[in-house]
Structure formats: C-alpha cells, structure tokens
Ligand code: SF4
C-alpha cells in the first residue's frame with residue numbers, strides 16, 4: 144500500500160513558529176489580498192452573524208440554541224431535550240465527528256482555515272485590532288510603542304469580554320444575560336465568574352497563544368497525518384514548476400524566492416518545504432503567490448489548492464475506500480440521531496419499587512410499595528392521569544390519580560398494591576399513565592406471594 148508521510152521537508156530547513164531549540168518565534172503575518180481572503184471574510188461574517196443570532200432568535204418560544212445546564216433542559220432549533228435524551232448525543236457526536244473526518248479526507252483542513260472559531264475570531268476580530276493599532280507589519284516588527292500596546296491590549300480585553308458574554312448567553316439565555324448585565328455581579332456570582340474565566344481564557348488565547356493552539360494544542364490538528372492522504376485537498380507548492388527557484392531571469396523555475404508565501408503565513412511555515420502539520424490551510428500563501436505570479440505575468444497556481452497526487456501531476460481520486468467508509472459512518476450516526484429524535488415521546492413513565500424491603504406482610508396480606516416516576520419532556524406543564532389495571536387477586540391504592548408536572552421536570556407518585564397471604568406466584572402489576580395525547584403502561588412484578 145502506498146503510504147504518505149508527513150511532514151515532507153525535502154532537505155530544506157524547516158520554518159515554524161517553534162524553533163529547533165523549543166523556543167517560540169513570534170509571528171507577524173504580512174497583509175495579503177486575494178480571492179481566497181475575500182471568500183474567507185464572507186464566510187467569517189456569515190459565521191459570526193450566525194453565532195450572534197443563535198441565542199437571540201426564538202424558535203418555538205425559546206432561543207434557537209439554549210443549553211440551560213442549570214435547569215437541565217436544552218433547546219435546540221425548536222426541539223426540547225432533557226437529561227433523559229442524553230443518549231442521543233452519542234449518535235449526534237458520531238455523525239458530526241465522522242462528517243468532519245469525511246470533510247478532512249476530501250477537503251483537507253477546510254475546517255481549520257475557514258470555519259474553526261480559533262481562526263474566525265483571530266482573523267476577523269483580533270488580527271484587525273492588531274493591524275489597526277500596531278500599523279503595517281514592518282512597524283509591528285520594529286516594536287509597537289508602549290501607549291499603543293496598552294491600547295491594543297485594552298481592545299483585546301474588550302473583544303474577549305464580548306466573545307465571552309455571547310458564549311455565556313448560550314448557557315443562561317440572552318435575555319437573562321441582559322438582565323444580569325444591568326444588575327450587580329453579586330446577584331449572579333456563578334455567571335459572573337464564568338464570564339471572567341472565559342474572558343481570561345479568550346484573552347490569553349487570542350492575545351498571546353494564538354497559532355500555538357493550532358500547532359501544539361488542538362487534537363484535531365494532531366490527527367491530520369492519519370486523516371489526510373495523497374488524494375485529500377491540501378495547500379501545496381508545485382515543486383516541478385517552481386524549482387529551481389531564484390531571481391527572475393536567473394533560473395528556469397517559476398518561484399522567484401520572494402518569500403511572500405512565508406511572510407503571510409499565520410503559522411510561520413514555508414509551504415515550499417512540503418505539506419506540514421502546522422499548515423491550517425488558510426490559503427493566504429495561495430493569494431500571496433498568485434499576486435506575485437500576476438506581477439510576473441506567469442500563470443497562477445504555483446501554490447494552490449490541490450491534492451499531493453495532483454501536485455505530482457497524477458489524477459486525483461475523490462471516491463476511495465476511506466471516503467465511502469467515513470460517509471457510511473457519518474450517515475449512520477446522523478440517520479439514527481434524527482430517527483431517534485423524531486420518535487421521542489412527550490413523557491416517560493417508569494414503575495420503581497419504593498426503598499426498603501421489597502414487600503411487607505400485613506395482618507390482611509402482603510403489600511408492595513411502588514413509585515410511578517413521570518418525566519414531562521415538554522416545555523410546558525402537563526397533567527397526567529394514573530390508573531391501575533385490574534389484576535386478579537391484587538388490590539390497588541392510588542392516593543393521587545392526577546398529577547401536574549412542570550415543564551421538563553419529573554414527579555414520583557406512590558402506589559400500594561396488596562394481595563391475600565395465600566396468593567400464589569408473582570403476578571404483574573400494570574399501571575396506565577396518560578395525558579391528553581399519549582398513554583404508557585408501566586409494569587413491575589408483585590413480590591411476596593406463596594411459591
Ligand atoms: S502554509 Fe499557506 S495555507 Fe498553510 S497555514 Fe501557511 S499560509 Fe496558510
């Protein structure tokens with residue numbers, strides 16, 4: 144089998160944000176213009192708009208996405224889930240996880256370069272602040288004067304606090320967040336603490352740690368060497384066309400060794416050294432090189448989106464065994480999730496034995512005690528009727544025959560079942576629980592009868 148190994152350095156000295164002695168090289172990517180940057184900016188705007196709208200837009204009377212952990216209820220695009228539905232997350236995570244694996248096998252690190260929150264917030268929010276306050280790359284390389292540095296970090300803090308507030312609103316709802324912001328922090332210390340912690344986290348990440356999250360921390364980034372193969376779409380340098388590199392007119396290669404592709408790279412690598420784990424496929428080097436090729440009146444695409452096979456001049460295969468496998472697994476997870484989510488019931492009922500001895504002997508016979516446990520899975524209060532199904536030899540005492548259960552909460556109703564001491568066997572106890580839409584029959588075994 145043909146195995147591809149990463150990274151491919153081809154004998155050149157490796158460029159990276161982490162130097163060979165383990166120290167970090169500060170990256171100041173140069174500005175770039177081009178079609179991919181324009182397209183990415185549009186995607187960033189759309190994603191940020193979606194991120195801002197999800198906790199605000201209401202579907203079915205609740206925010207489109209509201210993970211109300213405190214009250215253990217979760218509103219997702221009009222559907223309401225409670226902790227009893229948590230098993231669905233397994234299938235959702237399987238479908239989405241294999242969907243990402245599928246996307247990586249076909250499109251490479253499209254997630255990293257175009258949609259990952261790390262990239263979106265860094266490039267759309269924090270990098271523009273840096274450029275606005277610090278000036279062009281040359282000025283930033285010389286060092287930003289102290290007052291401007293202070294201003295830059297103050298703006299970073301404001302941006303981090305903004306991101307943190309929206310993040311917290313997914314867990315407390317936008318309306319509650321607005322009310323909290325008008326009140327004193329002491330009135331809601333937990334939410335305030337979470338907001339401070341996430342602000343600090345975002346500030347540390349976007350002001351200082353930056354590309355190191357991608358190159359050293361992110362587990363998805365570390366998985367690239369197994370997810371990408373020779374047919375995946377990657378950003379690559381056409382070595383056959385570019386080499387031997389050198390000044391215009393001095394060599395036959397198309398690469399004029401201008402280093403533009405290196406200075407625009409947000410992770411500080413040289414794509415001409417081959418595909419590397421640090422490459423987040425942001426396509427900034429593609430735009431940078433295309434600009435140079437335009438100036439030299441040479442065809443674009445010396446650095447381009449292509450597969451490793453395509454860069455070698457071979458034909459790229461889209462459909463291959465691993466793609467079929469990932470497609471099947473992703474589809475399986477998502478189909479099971481949607482079918483299971485659609486078939487969810489509006490309430491759950493179970494018959495559980497009361498704590499203590501499973502039965503007691505009374506002067507008039509044997510007695511078993513149960514609870515009917517009713518879980519209302521709807522976002523509004525419901526009334527449930529509880530009835531015993533008659534059974535030969537069994538006497539039922541149902542002290543509460545109608546119970547009101549609040550939205551997404553549960554309730555236990557005691558039930559007592561008696562039988563004469565000479566009852567033989569282990570008859571089945573059946574209880575009907577119904578609201579105005581559905582009926583459930585829950586069962587348990589009566590214990591203590593004669594053998
Ligand atoms: S090598 Fe190119 S695509 Fe990869 S991270 Fe650097 S600029 Fe982005």
Ligand code: SF4
Pocket residue numbers: 380385397398399400401402403404405415431432435445446
């Ligand atoms: S931008 Fe293009 S021409 Fe310039 S060094 Fe990079 S690959 Fe060579």
